[in-house]
Structures are given as structure tokens and as C-alpha cells.
Amino acid sequence: PLVPTGHGLNATGYLSIVSDHVHPFMTTMYPSSDGYFQQDNASCRKAPIISNWFLEHDDEFTVPQRPPQSPDLNPIEHLWDEVERELGALDAEYVCVYSEIIFRNLLRMSTLCSSIYNELRLEDTLCDTVIRAGGGLDFKVHRLILCGCSSYFRVLFCIKPASQQQVYSFPGVSPNGMQLILDYAYTGSVTVTEDNVMELFEGAELFGIQDIVQSCYSLLLQKLCSRNCISIWKLAEQYNYTELRDKAFLYMLYHFEDIAGYSAEFLLLSGEQLADIIGRDELHVKQESAVFQAVLRWVNFAPEKHRDHMTILMNTETKVEQVKNNRQCLNMVIHTIKVRRESNTNRSQLRTRLPSHVLPAFGGIDNNHTTDKTELYDVRSDYWRTVFRSDKALPESSSCVYLNGSIYYIGGCENNSYLSSVQSMGGMNYQGTLSSAERFEPETNQWSMIEPMYESRADAGSATLHGEVYVCGGRLSDGFLSSVECYNPNNNQWMLITPMTSPRAAVGVISNKDHLYVIGGYNSITYVSTVEVYDPLLKSWETASSMIHPRCNFGIAVLEDQLFVVGGVHKNGTSSVELYDGTIDSWQPVQDLEAPRFAVGCCVVERQPDTACFLL
Incomplete structure (x- = not known):
């Protein structure tokens, strides 16, 4: 056993170590009193109280008497010699690296010992026990090495001591799993993969090797998929994880x-x-x-x-x-x-x-006033209900996204004041429309200007697809745009791509199934119901079925591979909600909002069973 001693060790301290640690270790490992305990000739080891203690216990194990400076019988002396040589070669100013040198040499010694023990096992030398895995495959091992790896083996070998080699059978552990566990016992390392994680987990759980169990546990969580989730569920149920x-x-x-x-x-x-x-x-x-x-x-x-x-x-x-x-x-x-x-x-x-994901609609304008209401849509029951009211009205025209369990409600307009957003492209100030763009880096918590767009625009729609940002349509002070630009963050460059067939602003833009959808909007003459779909591979636009009701300034999201448009403006605010099924190129109405709303923010959220407002 490894026992920390502090900076110094006298005879009294050494007696405490011998009686409290060495004695129980020797009696456990050598119940037949045939063990040997080797110590060096430091002065505290030769004190009368130490010699008397060993005499009182000489029937339990043997303490060989060796001459001073016996390096072959005291391997630690080799380490001290190496440390002294390296320290002697250093200048006094590098004294701070002493601990690093000692650690490096200890690591070297540990690696050397592990290599020697493993070679002995592979050569079937000095092995004293046979471990039999499932299928009857035998592994010859050293009991002392397994005791150092697992308390299970320490208890097993001490309860059933034997002076000669015994066979211990573990039919529930596969041969490959046992081989990996023994490799870990002798080398201190094992590679956990998707192919071996299940059998390795079961074996490590049986033998109480927590380092392997934790590695397997982490990998199972990471690799959970449709192919293995049932077996992982059964395994976790069996071992109560x-x-x-x-x-x-x-x-x-x-x-x-x-x-x-x-x-x-x-x-x-x-x-x-x-x-x-x-x-x-x-x-x-x-x-x-x-x-x-x-x-x-x-x-x-x-x-x-x-x-x-x-x-x-x-x-x-x-x-x-x-x-x-x-x-x-x-x-x-x-x-x-x-x-x-x-x-x-x-x-x-x-x-x-209950659905796995729900569609909330945040804020917006209700009856010509900003609202404090959040409604939630259940796609299974086709039903909206109010689930939350904030202390004050939520900003209108905000963006919202869902990431890692949190909902981000970003920017918007409040009391005719525009709020800072987390991503900004274009827009309008008192001088006119803008072409500038900014990017926020969460890692550094910093904003930075990026390359400006080719055209100034306000009320444009944007979405991401295949790692690039698309900005569609919008308006100038004197007209509406059909142009579309694509931003590549890798080279900080905008590129004009094929324009839409008709100019529009206040549109809904979203990506789904490797395509970009531009929906609805306003074109200075009328509210628009048409839908255009961009294929980045063909670099072309196609027309999809139009919405049932034209609208602009609406919420948009993808839920279960279907597009939902929520509320919006058509002459006045509307409460209608529609979904688009791309497999049949068709729109259909779903349950309306509780009241007409526009400039509403929408995002798809994983249903939280433990959160009251999302418990449908």
C-alpha cells in the first residue's frame, strides 16, 4: 500500500505505518504466514521499537535481514541513484523542477514494472491462478497483480486461499471481455470501442473496476442510437444505472x-x-x-x-x-x-x-399592443394554449432559437426602440438601409464586423444551410428586392446567387431537407402567399404550392419535417396557422392561435417533462 508520510519520518511514524498498514496487508495477502516484507536500512527502520514489533509478529511473516546498500534487493535504490545523478547535473536555479524529475522517474519505474509483469503473464511464468471466462477459455494470471486492480479479486483470493494454483470460473464474462480486463490489470490501460463496450462494461461492473465502468458509461451515452438503445436500456436496468x-x-x-x-x-x-x-x-x-x-x-x-x-x-x-x-x-x-x-x-x-417536440410562439403584437403571452402548440392534439405570461410585454419582431435545453430570445423592437441582436445583417438607420454585417463569437464574447453585403437591405429574411448564411429579399427606401446573397464564414465572403422570381420583404425564410424556403411577405402592392424553394446543388429556384392565406411578419419553424407558419399580417393581424407537407407539396390549416398576432417569434423546443409550462 502507498502511504503518504509528509516531509519526515521517525521511528514512531514508521511504527504507525507498519502496524496500521503493513500488518493487515501482509495477513490478508499471505494468510498462510509465508510472506516476506523487505525494508531498507534507514535509521527509523532499525529503532528498538521497530525491531521489537517485528519480533512480536515473526510468526506471521518474515523480514529478511540484508546488509546496508543492497540495491539489487532494494530496487528503490536504483531510482534514488538516478534522481541524484539528474539533480546533481542541474544548477541551483532549477531546483523547482525536482518534483517533475521524481515524477518522471516514478512513471518510468511503474511502466517498466508493468511491462515486466505482463511479459511474465504472456510467458506463463510464475503464474499462480487460472481465470476461466465464458466458453471455457482459460487465462493464467498472478493473483497479486489482480489484487492491485480490483477489490473483488482481493476478497476472492483471501476467502479461498490456496497454496497451489486454482481455477476461478466466470461464465458470464466473455473471453474478449476478460482479455481486455486482464490487459488493463497488467498495463493500466484499455481501449473502449463501440464493438467491445458492452462486454467490457459487464465484466468491469462484476469486478468493480470503476475506471473502466466510467469510460464505458460515457461512451454508451455518447453512442446511443436506434441500433443499440434497447440493449443499453436492458444493461442499465440490470445494473441499476x-x-x-x-x-x-x-x-x-x-x-x-x-x-x-x-x-x-x-x-x-x-x-x-x-x-x-x-x-x-x-x-x-x-x-x-x-x-x-x-x-x-x-x-x-x-x-x-x-x-x-x-x-x-x-x-x-x-x-x-x-x-x-x-x-x-x-x-x-x-x-x-x-x-x-x-x-x-x-x-x-x-x-x-405527448409529442417529443413542441412549437412555442413568443411575444408579438396582439390587438395593436405587444403581448406578454407565450402559446404552445401540440402537434398531436392540434391545440394551442397559453403556457406562460411574463412580467412585462415581450419585444416584437424578435428572433428565437433553441440550443442545448435553453431558449434564446434575441433582439426585437420595444416601445419603438430597436434592441441589440446576436446576429445582424443589414437593417435601417435614420440615413437609410444598410449593407453592413456583424458576427458575434460566443467563445470570446466579442462582436466583429464582417465583409458587407453587396446590397443594402432591410426587412430581409435569413437562414443557414450547409454551414452558410443566406439573406433573401428585403427592401430599400425606394423599392423591394428579389436578390439573394450567400455568406461563407470560412473565407468571409458574400456571393450573389440566383435571385428569386419576385421581389418581397418581411418574408419567412427557413431551411429544411437541404433546401431553402422563402415564404410569403409583402411587395409594396399586396401581401404574398407564394413559396419559392432554392436548391443549392442546382443553384436554381422552383415554385412550391402557395399558402392558403397570404401574410408577412409571421413566425416560422420546422416541426416533424413539416413547415409551420404562425400568425402574421394580412391587412390586419391574423391568428391562422398553416403547415406545409413537402412530400405532397400541400398546405393545410391547423388550429388557430388564441388571438391574432404578428411579429411573433417561433422555434421548435424539446418537450421538457419536468418543466411545468411544457408539460402538455
């Missing part, structure tokens, strides 16, 4: 359709586990038919084995052969139909699942 278990389970709920459609692990779930998953309100599915198809795939994988779990299909209303051929399920269907007919239950009254 609640944070990892909860994150893996939540990932399963949020990515259910991908997991159910493509994961082999999904088919190996038990009926109880599957019932628990599909019964959660947080399950992320756009249509309940996806749940039915998932259950059907699970049933068809092993019909005989899964027959007793058919009742989980009753979460859907679709009639299939498996339901009609199962009397219990058929009775449930008949009973459900009867109850719904008698109660005149409407489908829209049924409880909907």
Missing part, C-alpha cells in the same frame, strides 16, 4: 418508428416490455397505425411464442387475422365497439400521445 436507463428508454420512445422498423433488438423484447413501451404517452409516432405495424412485426417474428401477448394489439382498431383468431382479443374488440357506441365516444375525444 438510472440516468443511462432513463436516457436510453426516452431515446426508444422518441425514435420508436425507426427502432420498430429496422432494429433486430426490437424483435427480442418481451411482451411485457413492448406493452410498457407502446403504452407510454410519450411514444413518438405520427399515426397510431405505426404502433400497430410495429406490434404486428413483433408478433410475426415468433407467432407461437408471442401468442399469449396478443392483447397488446388492442391499442389499435385495425382488424387482422391475429386478432380474429384470438378469442380474448376478439372479445375485447366487441366490448370496445359496444362501449363506444353506447357512449357516443368521438375519436377526437380520445387521449393523444
Whole structure:
């Protein structure tokens, strides 16, 4: 054992170390009293109280008597000699580096010892124990080395002492996992990868090697995906790692359709586990038919084995052969139909699942006044409700973004005063429209001017796509713009790209599925409903279906791969909300806001189950 002693050590201090640390260590490691304890000839080791103590315990272990300066039998003397030589070569002014030299030599000695021990293991020299992994593969090892790696092995070897080599079996640890753990025990290092993390985690957890457990834990959190989330969830459940278990389970709920459609692990779930998953309100599915198809795939994988779990299909209303051929399920269907007919239950009254992400609408202008209200849209129930009111009205025309669990509400206009924003491009001052642009660096908390745009513009729309910034349309003091500019932050250069087909300002601009969408706006004559889509690969614009209602100054966001436009101005403020489905190039109305609003800020936010205002 390594015991800190401070700056000096006398006979009394050394006696404390021997009695409190050396004695229990020797009796634990050598219960048959056949151990040897080697000490050097420092004066405190030769004091009468030390000699008397060793005489009283001479039946428990042996203390060899060696002549002074026996470097071959006291390897530490080699280290002191090396340190003295290096220190002697230094000038007095470099005394501060003494500790670094000592550390470097200790590290060198440790590495040398580890290398020697590992060579002995690989050569099957002086091995005193056999570790048998799953599959019957044996590893010859040194008990002393394993004791230094894990308290599990210390307890194991001391409870079952033996004078000759024994075999210890661990059928739950894979041969590869055991090999990696033994490599760590002898060398102090192991490489954790996606391929070995599961078996290494289980082995390290069994043997209580916390350094490996923590490395595996961190990697599992980092590499959580649809392919492995079920196995990680089961592993965390088995070893009671609640944070990892909860994150893996939540990932399963949020990515259910991908997991159910493509994961082999999904088919190996038990009926109880599957019932628990599909019964959660947080399950992320756009249509309940996806749940039915998932259950059907699970049933068809092993019909005989899964027959007793058919009742989980009753979460859907679709009639299939498996339901009609199962009397219990058929009775449930008949009973459900009867109850719904008698109660005149409407489908829209049924409880909907909770979405993984929600769409808040912040601030804006409501009834010609800035509002303090934040409304939240639930895409599952197609419903808006007020979830928060601030102490004062929120600024209008602000930008908002969601990043790492926080919502940033940026800039805007308050009492006819414009506020500082986190990203600014163009705009207007008392002299006219601007072409200047600024960039804020969060790492340095500094603003800096970047290359100005080719054209001055105000009320332009902007978005990012493929690491570049696009600025679309806008207006001058004497007209409206159709031009579009693209900024590359790598070379600090703007580039004029293909213009839009029509000039407009106060537009909604957003990127989705590798394309840039410019929606609505105003062109000095009328409010616009048209939509233009830019393909950066083809460097061209195409026209998509127009919105149902023309509007400008509206909120815009992408939720579940669909574009949402919220509120805005059409002659007066509007409360209408529409969504665009690019797969069918179609707009459709959704639930209106509670009241007409424009200059509203929108962003998609991950639903926070533990936050009251986001708990739908």
C-alpha cells in the first residue's frame, strides 16, 4: 500500500505505518504466514521499537535481514541513484523542477514494472491462478497483480486461499471481455470501442473496476442510437444505472418508428416490455397505425411464442387475422365497439400521445399592443394554449432559437426602440438601409464586423444551410428586392446567387431537407402567399404550392419535417396557422392561435417533462 508520510519520518511514524498498514496487508495477502516484507536500512527502520514489533509478529511473516546498500534487493535504490545523478547535473536555479524529475522517474519505474509483469503473464511464468471466462477459455494470471486492480479479486483470493494454483470460473464474462480486463490489470490501460463496450462494461461492473465502468458509461451515452438503445436500456436496468436507463428508454420512445422498423433488438423484447413501451404517452409516432405495424412485426417474428401477448394489439382498431383468431382479443374488440357506441365516444375525444417536440410562439403584437403571452402548440392534439405570461410585454419582431435545453430570445423592437441582436445583417438607420454585417463569437464574447453585403437591405429574411448564411429579399427606401446573397464564414465572403422570381420583404425564410424556403411577405402592392424553394446543388429556384392565406411578419419553424407558419399580417393581424407537407407539396390549416398576432417569434423546443409550462 502507498502511504503518504509528509516531509519526515521517525521511528514512531514508521511504527504507525507498519502496524496500521503493513500488518493487515501482509495477513490478508499471505494468510498462510509465508510472506516476506523487505525494508531498507534507514535509521527509523532499525529503532528498538521497530525491531521489537517485528519480533512480536515473526510468526506471521518474515523480514529478511540484508546488509546496508543492497540495491539489487532494494530496487528503490536504483531510482534514488538516478534522481541524484539528474539533480546533481542541474544548477541551483532549477531546483523547482525536482518534483517533475521524481515524477518522471516514478512513471518510468511503474511502466517498466508493468511491462515486466505482463511479459511474465504472456510467458506463463510464475503464474499462480487460472481465470476461466465464458466458453471455457482459460487465462493464467498472478493473483497479486489482480489484487492491485480490483477489490473483488482481493476478497476472492483471501476467502479461498490456496497454496497451489486454482481455477476461478466466470461464465458470464466473455473471453474478449476478460482479455481486455486482464490487459488493463497488467498495463493500466484499455481501449473502449463501440464493438467491445458492452462486454467490457459487464465484466468491469462484476469486478468493480470503476475506471473502466466510467469510460464505458460515457461512451454508451455518447453512442446511443436506434441500433443499440434497447440493449443499453436492458444493461442499465440490470445494473441499476438510472440516468443511462432513463436516457436510453426516452431515446426508444422518441425514435420508436425507426427502432420498430429496422432494429433486430426490437424483435427480442418481451411482451411485457413492448406493452410498457407502446403504452407510454410519450411514444413518438405520427399515426397510431405505426404502433400497430410495429406490434404486428413483433408478433410475426415468433407467432407461437408471442401468442399469449396478443392483447397488446388492442391499442389499435385495425382488424387482422391475429386478432380474429384470438378469442380474448376478439372479445375485447366487441366490448370496445359496444362501449363506444353506447357512449357516443368521438375519436377526437380520445387521449393523444405527448409529442417529443413542441412549437412555442413568443411575444408579438396582439390587438395593436405587444403581448406578454407565450402559446404552445401540440402537434398531436392540434391545440394551442397559453403556457406562460411574463412580467412585462415581450419585444416584437424578435428572433428565437433553441440550443442545448435553453431558449434564446434575441433582439426585437420595444416601445419603438430597436434592441441589440446576436446576429445582424443589414437593417435601417435614420440615413437609410444598410449593407453592413456583424458576427458575434460566443467563445470570446466579442462582436466583429464582417465583409458587407453587396446590397443594402432591410426587412430581409435569413437562414443557414450547409454551414452558410443566406439573406433573401428585403427592401430599400425606394423599392423591394428579389436578390439573394450567400455568406461563407470560412473565407468571409458574400456571393450573389440566383435571385428569386419576385421581389418581397418581411418574408419567412427557413431551411429544411437541404433546401431553402422563402415564404410569403409583402411587395409594396399586396401581401404574398407564394413559396419559392432554392436548391443549392442546382443553384436554381422552383415554385412550391402557395399558402392558403397570404401574410408577412409571421413566425416560422420546422416541426416533424413539416413547415409551420404562425400568425402574421394580412391587412390586419391574423391568428391562422398553416403547415406545409413537402412530400405532397400541400398546405393545410391547423388550429388557430388564441388571438391574432404578428411579429411573433417561433422555434421548435424539446418537450421538457419536468418543466411545468411544457408539460402538455
